[in-house]
Amino acid sequence: MLYQQIAKNKRKTIFVLGGFFLLVALIGAAIGYLFAGSAVGGIVIAGVLAVIYMSVMISQSTEVVMNMNNAHEIHSAQEAPELWHVVEDMAIVAQVPMPRVFIIDDPSPNAFATGNDPQHSAVAATTGLLQMMNREELEGVMGHEMSHVRNYDIRLQTIALALSAAISALVSFAGNFWWLGGSRSSDDDDNGAVGIFAVIGSILLIILAPLAATIAQMALSRNREYLADAGSVELTRNPLGLISALKKLETAQPMKQVAPSSSSLYISDPELNSHHKPFAHLFDTHPPLEERIGRLERM
């Protein structure tokens, strides 16, 4: 079960990366052909840029994600003894190395894990979580995060996050570029060709924006939250801790500020609002907490 999940995550990661490079190559070809008359040149430049971006992103992902969420690292057990010790415990039973530990100053209880693989992982908890949860509940939450680490969910989620951020940046960049190019092209002779590409460009933009969201969505199939809940119980052997933690999360206030693209990382949706609108669940990044509690109670 665990190995299947890991293999599935590795496959998905390659698929997401491949899709990303294809997309970048297409955009490169379009821009290159449009402005330099050479699609191949565009592909090469875009490809090089994409490789550089991805390597920077992968080597710096923890820093980037933690910065995005205003998390600061703690380096010793003295700074937050209970959290540190619970994370140590979970790392022992999950048989993964001790992750880096971060704290977010926010009264709303929440937590997430990130990193490239179990050897380079990090977990973050809000100050609200530390205040609100007793030890058993904290173990349940951290067990959940450690399952994400062990399943390689963290790598897939981090890469999907980096890619959707890149694509939305590209979309807005290309939007500006096209605007500039478009205004200049009115003096040009080959208005027709540029016009066609402007149309194609705008169509591309329309396709790209939702695609970014779809990639993110695909990576976070809600199913993995259930799997991580089950993994947490496997580690702590104590479903009651996680159940009572999830019940506390159910009544919690949304977080003060959260980077929208990283909301899918958290154990419970940080932007959750209590006023349910019809169809609101359609775009949820997380399964409803009551359903997760129900599954744990039936275990």
Add this chain to the structure above:
Amino acid sequence: MIVTIVVIVIIVLLIALYAGLYNGLVQLRTHAEESWSQIDVQLQRRNDLIPNLVSTVKGYSKYEASTLEKVTQLRSQLENVPEDDHAQKMAVSNELTGTLRSLFAVAENYPDLKASTQYQSLMEELSNTENKIAYSRQLYNSTVANLDAKIQSFPSNIIAKIHHFKQMDYLQVPKESKAVPKVSFDD
């Protein structure tokens, strides 16, 4: 000619299989021993913390001298258990866990003690150690389960017999709970 080659190939394959199975068993046994040593480290750590706890609590609770005495006595008993008698060690350790828990329960009656920062940090240290003992035991049991399964299953059972690999015993989990003194200061 061909027959010789086939025979050689078969012999080489058999040796490779033998080596692979043997190394697999050694690796599993090493894992199990390593995870025992993790438990041992925590037992030692708790023993180191106890004198500190006793001296902190002593001033407050003169009336529970017998509990304190029992903690001290179990502590020295634990140190005298032979190194490789895992079951005996854990039995004493479980008893110590229970006694410590009742000591903590008694401490609830002394608000001054409960409020002292020294006691609070001791409590965190102790419950951390208790948790680590419980989780290391869980890890130990799962590594032992892997080893035992390998020793019993074909074909590694043959190699295990030749080289006298012995099955290891699970560590019993104490009945009451997971042997974690559940202490929280937040309520």
